[in-house]
Amino acid sequence: DAxxxxxxxxxxxxxxxxxxxxxxxxxxxTDYIHWYRQLPSQGPEYxxxxxxxxxxxxMASLAIAEDRKSSTLILHRATLRDAxxxxxxxxxxxxQNFVFGPGTRLSVLP
Amino acid sequence: AAGVIQSPRHLIKEKRETATLKxxxxxxHDTVYWYQQGPGQDPQFLISFYEKMQSDKGSIPDRFSAQQxxxxxxxxxMSSLELGDSALYFCASSPRGGNTGELFFGxxxxxxxx
Numbered sequence: 001d002a003x004x005x006x007x008x009x010x011x012x013x014x015x016x017x018x019x020x021x022x023x024x025x026x027x028x029x030t031d032y033i034h035w036y037r038q039l040p041s042q043g044p045e046y047x048x049x050x051x052x053x054x055x056x057x058x059m060a061s062l063a064i065a066e067d068r069k070s071s072t073l074i075l076h077r078a079t080l081r082d083a084x085x086x087x088x089x090x091x092x093x094x095x096q097n098f099v100f101g102p103g104t105r106l107s108v109l110p
Numbered sequence: 111a112a113g114v115i116q117s118p119r120h121l122i123k124e125k126r127e128t129a130t131l132k133x134x135x136x137x138x139h140d141t142v143y144w145y146q147q148g149p150g151q152d153p154q155f156l157i158s159f160y161e162k163m164q165s166d167k168g169s170i171p172d173r174f175s176a177q178q179x180x181x182x183x184x185x186x187x188m189s190s191l192e193l194g195d196s197a198l199y200f201c202a203s204s205p206r207g208g209n210t211g212e213l214f215f216g217x218x219x220x221x222x223x224x
Contacts, residue, residue, distance in 0.1 A: 042218075046214070098155070
């Protein structure tokens with residue numbers, strides 16, 4: 001599986017935008033970029049995923065670099081409920097499992 | 111909307127005992143995944159099933175086995191329990207063989223081995 005690199009931790013103030021980076025320099029052409037998050041004492045939760053184009057949904061936006069070697073998850077207005085560990089995961093549609101590597105622990109300050 | 115249901119939510123066992131965890135996927139989801147998350151660790155993939163057949167295998171110990179039944183629910187059987195098996199066990203389900211790219215996770219079963 002291709003590997004991703006994320007900062008160990010980040011901090012944000014409430015109601016400000018948050019940009020969570022992910023590097024995946026060895027991404028293959030068939031790898032989708034997925035983001036999941038895990039709130040304390042809960043199971044992981046799907047956030048967003050994309051292949052080449054930027055993606056938006058009600059939770060977040062995903063900005064994918066043109067060379068696909070990096071991506072950024074954007075939370076437009078952080079809330080206290082967004083404090084979680086965020087995982088950037090590569091997976092192609094032929095793979096069966098998601099490999100959760102070290103993610104970014106996001107703290108949101110009131 | 112119906113979510114992934116896991117039972118029991120909490121389980122306490124002694125060393126060398128056996129334990130069975132159950133997972134009921136979201137209706138019409140055909141793929142089930144099992145993950146183990148130790149204290150302070152990231153979720154580790156154990157095994158997955160698609161249409162009642164094992165589809166992928168991760169770091170599942172030989173003491174563990176799992177299967178998916180005709181109604182798509184899955185059970186994870188753990189034998190000869192060790193202290194290190196104490197963890198949160200998550201089940202996730204997905205439709206269409208997981209090709210939608212979205213896994214839906216349950217709330218987990220917390221196993222404590224004494």
